[in-house]
Amino acid sequence: MPVTMENQEPNRRELWLALIGVGAGVFMSTLDSSIVNISLPTLVESFQTSFANIQWVVLSYLLVLTSLMLGVARLGDMYNKKRIYLAGMILFAFSSLLCGLAPNIHWLIALRALQGLGAVLMQSLGMAIVTQIFPAKERGRVLGIMGGIVSIGIAVGPPLGGLLISLAGWPSVFWVNVPVGILAAWIVIRYVPDLKPSHPDQRFDFVGALIVMALMSAYALGMTRGQETGFGQPLTLVLLAAAAAGAGLFVWVERRISQPMVDLHLFQNPLFGLNLLMGLLVFIVLAGNFVMPFFLELVKGYPAQQVGWMLMAFPVIMGLVAPAAGALSDRFGSRGISFLGLVILLAGCLAVSTLREETGAWGFILRVLPMGLGFGLFQSPNNSAIMGSAPRERLGVASGLLSLSRTLGQTSGVPLMGALFTAQVHAAGNLPANLDVTEVAPAFLVAGFDGTYRISAVLVFAAALLALFTWMLDKKVGIRAASQVQEKSSEIG
Incomplete structure (x- = not known):
């Protein structure tokens, strides 16, 4: 019989099994966002489609996430979180099975949107469920574990995808979710307690x-x-x-x-809006990393399995650095650490823009590592600054906007960086506009790749300028607040 919050308190074993079940769903949805990217060159060949069309395999998934992320988070307060999460898990596993059976690119794009619906039901509520079922004294530890699961999903995706494609073809990158989803759904049914709605009077926007x-x-x-x-x-x-x-x-x-999806009153604090804008710019840049497999496979000729291992460098260094960056920001403040991260990310973009046809595997990895290091240093302090500038009674809304800035950056970044890449390739060879970039000479692809990352460097530079501005603005706000406190103390004295 499934545990409910009403009939009994779950014991320690049941709590950790519930965490495993919820974590497995979050792992699947994050793994999927990284494992699919490495299959894009293979999908272009298998479906005989274009570079522009293949972007919709990523975009249809991200569009659903972006559109529904905040709304589904509110649904979790209106209805039973466990049932919504379980529905998302089942839908995600079933649509993953269908994705592997897609007969053409159009069906795959449509089924990826369905998969995105399942993913948003899980991603929006996973953290909320574990926060509600675990005692407050263990909240930080449990949320840290969930954050680690997200990092592992991102890191494991490229090498696992490369291995599966080399052994069983592209459908296997979707079918891997099916057995995991079935097992995780059983664990959620059995061990996650029923969670009654906390605000049933809310409305979905x-x-x-x-x-x-x-x-x-x-x-x-x-x-x-x-x-x-x-x-x-x-x-x-x-x-x-x-x-x-x-x-x-x-x-x-x-x-x-x-009851809007986005509480625009939060943007009355300029620091809140500026930090969100910095994060949005960075995620737009990182969305452009989907072109990396095309460089490695079409220019360098590396097999998918090797490409997967090489692309693992970015998320691994990011995952190692991010916790340390968060601790440093707690001790020294977030502004300087996030600015340093942007400077290193800028250097990484410029380094990647120097890739050539003769660059070896280690040359590629050494150029990508600064991007992962810079992003790892930037993200945690910037997230802390965003949440710290939000009123305490609106932390939930601020957290939703933080998630939205990430998915919005990815959703807008994929077509933007894809368009920039295409334009740079065509300009390098003076090619006709209707010629697909996957059919051009490697030298033109290299020129497009390099030009795209130089433009990415410009966007990161803009984010760094914003970081400097917010740093100065934050100091002025702090000085003004300290002055007001001192004046009040003098009046009392």
Whole structure:
């Protein structure tokens, strides 16, 4: 009989088994985001499709995550978290099975959107479930374990994907989720207690979610279509204009409804908004890493298995550095540590932009490592600064916006960096706009790859300038607050 919070308190063994079940779902959804990237060159060949079309295998998944992340988090307060999480896990496993059976690229893109729906049900509620079932004195430890599971999922994806593709073909990168999902679902049913809704009177912001889905779809479709037909085509311009209009409509709607998806009042604190913007810029840059397998496989000719091991360098160094960066920011403040991370990330982007056809495997890894190091140093302190600048009564909303900035950066970054890559390749060889980048000479791919990462360096430089500005603004706010305290103390005296 499944444990409920009403009939009895779960014992220690049941608590840790519940953590394993919930953690397995979070692991699957994070693993999927990294394991699929390495299969993209193989999918281009298998489905005889284009570079622009293959981006939708990633985009359809991310679009659902971005559109529903905040809304599903609110659903968890309105209904039973366990049932929503379990539904997401079952849907994710079933859609993974279907993805491996997809007969063409269009079916795969549609099924990836279904898979994204299952993922968002898990990712939005995993942390909330373990926070609710474990005692407060163990919360930090348990959330640290969940964070470690996310890092492991990201790190394991590339080498596991490369191994599976070399042994069993591309469907196996999706089918690996099925047995894990079945076992994890059984554990969740058996050991995760039923969690009654804490705020059943809340409402789901359907309008906001639909607007976000529509504007991001228009943006992504406009950017990927522009790669194939050129950005001067009327339909492409209409799609991009619709995306811009949708962003304005979203802000207008969110300011006027009683329970919005995004609480815009948080942005009255400039430090909160500026730190979110820095994170958004960095995630846009990191979304461009999906072009790395194309360089390694199409230019260098490495097999998928070797590519997987090489791409593991980034998440491993990131996962090792991030906890230390968080501890350092607690001791010395977040501003300096996050700025240092951006400087190192900038150096990493410039280093990656020097890759050539003759660069060996170690040359690639040594250039990628600074990117992982810089991102690891930046992320934890910046997250701490975001949460620290939010009012205590709105920490949940701030956490949701933090997740949204990550998924929004990835969703907007994939088509943007893909378009930049395509434009750089075509410019290097003076190639026709309708020629797919996967069919050009390696030298042109190298030029496109290098140019893309130089532009990425410009975006990181902009984030570093923002970091300097927020550092100075933070000092002014601190000095002003200290002065006010001193004045009040003098009045009391």
